[in-house]
Amino acid sequence: MSGTPPELPIVVLDALMPTAQRLVLNRRGSMVWEVESHRGRYAVKVGYPIEATADWPAQPWTALAPAREGAVLHRLGFQNFAYGEWDGGTWNFQPWREGPDLHRLWEPCRTPDSLIAPHTGVALGCVQALAELHDQGWAHGDVQPAHFIIGPERTHLIDLALARGGHVPEWYDFPFRGCLVHYEAPEIARSVLATGEAEATPEADIYALGASLLISATGWRAVEYPDDAPRPVQRQAVADGKRRPVKARGELGELIQSMLSHAPEDRPTIHEVAKALV
Numbered sequence: 001m002s003g004t005p006p007e008l009p010i011v012v013l014d015a016l017m018p019t020a021q022r023l024v025l026n027r028r029g030s031m032v033w034e035v036e037s038h039r040g041r042y043a044v045k046v047g048y049p050i051e052a053t054a055d056w057p058a059q060p061w062t063a064l065a066p067a068r069e070g071a072v073l074h075r076l077g078f079q080n081f082a083y084g085e086w087d088g089g090t091w092n093f094q095p096w097r098e099g100p101d102l103h104r105l106w107e108p109c110r111t112p113d114s115l116i117a118p119h120t121g122v123a124l125g126c127v128q129a130l131a132e133l134h135d136q137g138w139a140h141g142d143v144q145p146a147h148f149i150i151g152p153e154r155t156h157l158i159d160l161a162l163a164r165g166g167h168v169p170e171w172y173d174f175p176f177r178g179c180l181v182h183y184e185a186p187e188i189a190r191s192v193l194a195t196g197e198a199e200a201t202p203e204a205d206i207y208a209l210g211a212s213l214l215i216s217a218t219g220w221r222a223v224e225y226p227d228d229a230p231r232p233v234q235r236q237a238v239a240d241g242k243r244r245p246v247k248a249r250g251e252l253g254e255l256i257q258s259m260l261s262h263a264p265e266d267r268p269t270i271h272e273v274a275k276a277l278v
Contacts, residue, residue, distance in 0.1 A: 008033060009086035012044055012093060029062025034096055040080070041096040043158075045069070048089040061174040063089030068172045069161040070094075075168075076136060076160075090172065097156040102126060103145035103216045109249075110219040117250035118217040124277040125155035130209060131270045133157060134202045138165030141200030142179040143208035145216045164200040176200050181234040182221050183208040186262050189238040203264035206273065210259025217248040222260050251277075 008021065016037040024043075025032040029050040035042045045066040050059035067090030070083025083092035108116045126148045133140055140147075141162035149156045162176060176199065178184055178192040185207035191198035211222040224244045225237040241262045247253040255276050261267045268276070 008035070008044060009046060009091055011084060011086060012046075012091055015082060016042060016044070016093065029059055030065065035093070041098075042093045043096045044091065044093045046086065046089065046091045061177075064172050064174055065161040066090045066092040068168055068174070069159070069163075071168045071172055072138075072160045072163045072166075075166040076133075076138070097149040097151060097158060099149045099151040099156075101146045102148040102150065102212060105150050106216040109217050118213070118248060118252055120251050120277050122150060122155075123213055123252060124274065125150065126157075126209065126213070127270060127274045127277060129155045129157040130205060131274060133160075133163070134205070134270050136165070138163050139200040139202050140205050140208075141176055143205050143212060144180055144183045145212045148212070162200060178235070179208070181231060181238060182215065182223075183211045184235065184238050185264065186239050186241055187264055189235040193232065193235050193239060201264065202270065203267055206259050206267045206270060207261075207264075209273075210256045210267075213252060214246070214248055214256050214260070217252065217256075218246055220244055220246045 008018070016035055016039060018035045018037050020036040022034045023031065024034050029048055031046045033044040035044050047063045047066040049063040052058040067083045067085065070081065070092040073081050073094065078094070081092060081094040083090065102122070105122060106118050108114060109118050129148065130140065130143065140157065140160065141164055142159055147157060147159045149158055162179060164176060175197045177196060178188050178198055181189070185204035188198045188204050214220065214222050222243060223238045224242050225234050243260065248256050255273065259267055259273065
């Protein structure tokens with residue numbers, strides 16, 4: 001069986017015995033539910049392969065992504081999660097993280113004539129979440145505003161399916177082929193254009209974090225290209241460093257500019273970014 005699962009896989013229903021469930025996302029090979037159960041509140045991710053269309057090639061890796069993330073969570077020592085297979089792909093469940101994502105939280109900063117500057121404390125929370133991952137020897141590989149959940153007590157960095165830094169079972173693994181181009185570092189874009197693959201690194205995460213802070217604070221992408229440009233054209237603009245002349249207001253402006261440096265060695269480390277925000 002392949003294609004979109006009509007409901008949560010039986011194995012997940014048996015494990016969680018939901019008292020309530022809500023479909024949060026159904027997009028290109030991935031479904032996410034918010035599930036309430038006697039065990040607590042969970043995010044359940046279900047992956048399935050993407051079939052080829054006139055516009056997109058087939059993407060079988062999406063079926064493996066939830067289990068790959070589960071393996072990463074295991075390596076990182078997370079608790080209260082599980083992962084496995086269903087007849088169309090793989091799944092995982094993990095604790096639900098409550099709160100707005102970075103882009104939504106900073107929406108008031110982007111309104112016309114807004115006098116609200118992006119709060120450095122929020123930025124620091126995002127930096128600290130990424131620093132925890134880097135300190136364990138991992139790169140996230142898919143840093144973007146939607147993956148920072150600003151909770152009441154701390155910020156959570158979610159969606160670790162593309163993370164690199166430790167062993168992942170080969171039957172769940174797949175090559176890193178870049179991420180959402182808006183947040184892709186130039187060296188990642190160049191490698192994907194040249195070979196179809198790249199290496200996720202902490203330096204590329206720093207660039208992606210800078211691009212995430214910029215778009216969340218200003219509404220503008222770091223790199224200029226037409227909204228409807230094909231993916232290779234977008235990547236070429238990133239690889240060429242076609243930066244927009246835009247800067248975030250307040251203390252973050254100069255820091256973000258350094259995080260978006262074209263050369264990886266010119267970017268600050270995650271701890272240098274944190275130090276600049278304290």
